[in-house]
Amino acid sequence: MIETQTTNNASIKINNVNRIYIDANGNLVEALRDINLNIRAGEFISFIGPSGCGKTTLMRLIAGLDKPQSGELFLDNEKIENTNFERGYVFQQANLFPWETIENNIAAGLKARKIYKEHKNEVKEYIKLTGLEGFENSYPHQVSGGMAQRASLARALINNPKVLLLDEPLGALDAFTRMDLQDKLIELWQQRKTTMVLVTHDVDEAIYLSNRVVIMTPRPGKIEEIVKIELERPRNRTAHKFVELRKEILEKLHIARKH
Template identity: 60%
Template sequence: MVQLAIRNVSRTLQDNNGQPLEILKDINFQASSGEFISIIGPSGCGKTTLLRLISGLDTPEKGDVTVDGNKVTAPNVSRGYVFQHGSLFPWETIEENISSGLKALNGRNYDKELVQHYIELMGLKGFESSYPHQVSGGMAQRAALARSIVMKPKLLLLDEPMGALDAFTRADVQEVIHQVWQQTKTTMVLVTHDIDEAIYLSTRIIIMTPRPGEIKEIVTNPLDFPRNRTSTEFMDLRKIIQDKLNFY
């Protein structure tokens, strides 16, 4: 079942001199329920802009974005968003951050057991009362992920959430995201610069051109789970995608 549809979407912004700057051009793709889509391409090609259009934080001049057949015109709790730096509330504890959306919707009657489930799933047990500045970057990103997924979104948008992490922490958060995806069957769209990350997590990989961003190709990932980053098949697919990113 098609859950997300992007049809003929273009977006133009203004540069520092007030001149029009075409960011995205004629974007078309669909995502079925439960897919994991990665969007990869050079800096400035409009990856984050596309994610903002899907979320409803921005609107296109041309074309439309629909989720479950409904046109996206504004943000909605059915579409979660995880930013590169997590954007946790510094004045709230890890548990308070994770439960903040639920409390905003349901007041004191929010599902405390669900919050505890994701605290444990994210490996944050024992850090519930810690503040964001008291935990590692990886823990903060896991908390940000939990804060979004606890709302049970139909679509989770991930804007380079591992981009600022070291290699070991990055791999750890990737495993958590993969586990959440498999458990919840939530449709996920990830923006990344990392080819290995895209291959490891995704069912399909969208390759973007330099600005103005267009879809150069959509690659279906044939690798079965669990995936081995050092396997011949993984490395072969990496080379195929690297070759398609011939503007690097």
């Protein structure tokens, strides 16, 4: 059985981070400028802002897939310099191995870490946890986009990460599937207390899922404002306070676009 580890989460510190790169045309691009943020252990936090504002760049820095020009990032006071299984990453597209079954895709991380034999029984538990029972022996092309993203979540979670990085994982899904998976994310977050960091363009999604919403400016990406979401769970998208928060964040996004 899977153990729910309420202490298996981590804080993230982002100190004076700047990221500049050269694009395909040879132009210098300032993606992020002076990013400072503390993400609390066990928090669900979202980043929202216009396309190209550096949200995904920031996620890649937290994941250790990229490095800043200046500044530092820390996971529980340990400097982030490379990728690590403690930071799980779920991409916008499921990115499953097409030649492997759903079950084998979920087990891929365990096999790569050479701990599959010891944790083999957990694969079925994560299949159950993410609602994939009956699809274990299916291949990615045989399941829906929503099911593929469930498999991606299971593949990340089976490594028992302290932080789960969610880079618009629901953006390509239909509205019904998206809301279903939002509820699944909340369920997993409440059960496991994993620190979750989400990039999204969807204001409602950010409000529905998060403890705080970080609003970013257009490039160079800076933190314009951080909005606390002090709503009881489960959240009602049509409730007055929810609608007011949506209006407030949309107005702040409009202001941020002018900066």
